[in-house]
Amino acid sequence: MTALVALVESVESGRDVERTALNSLEEIAYLFGEMSSDERREFRDLLERVAAAEPELADFIHSLPGSLGFYLES
Template identity: 60%
Template structure:
C-alpha cells in the first residue's frame, strides 16, 4: 500500500534530519526548519488521517525493531500529544 511506503519515507527523512540537528548544532538550521515544516504540514491532517498515520507507524515500528522507539515517538514529536 502506498501509505506504508510514504510513511516509511517520512520516517527515513525525519530520522536523517533529526540526526543532522543533533550533530551539527547551529549549522543544522535548515534541517530544523525542514522538521518544523513537516510538523506543520502534517498538523493539517484531520483526526481520522492522524489515526491512520498512527496505525501505519505502529505497523512500521513492529517491522523495524531497531527504529521502533523513534517511530513510536513521531506523533508526540509532531505535537499530537492528546490529539486524536
Template identity: 70%
Template structure:
C-alpha cells in the same frame, strides 16, 4: 486523504535536503526547518487522518523493532498528539 499529507511531507524533506546538499547550507538549521515544515504539513491532518498515521507508524514499528522507540515518539515530537 492521508497519502496526500504524507507525500507532501516527504517531498518537503527530500527537496530541502537535496537543496541543502547542493548549496552547502548550515545542516542544523536545515534539519530544524525541514522538521518544522513536515510537522506543519502533517498538522493539517484531521483527527481520523492522525489516527490512521499513528496506525501506520505502529505497523512500521512492529516491522522495525530496532527503531520502534523512535517511531512511537514521532507523533508527539511532531505535535500530532492533540486533536486537530
C-alpha cells in the same frame, strides 16, 4: 516529501544543513497539525506497521510525532 527533498538538496549543495533541517521539521509539524481525524488515524496505523517491521527502532518511531509537538490519539 517536500521536507525530505529540502534536506537532501541542502546536504548536496553544502548549505546550512542545521537551519534547513529545523525548517523542514517545523514544516512537518505544521502539516501534522493540519491532518484530519482520518489522516491521523491512517498515520498512526502506518507508524504501528513500521514499528512492527523495525522492532529495534519501535520506541523511536513511536516518539517521532511527540518530538514535533504532535500527539496522535489512540
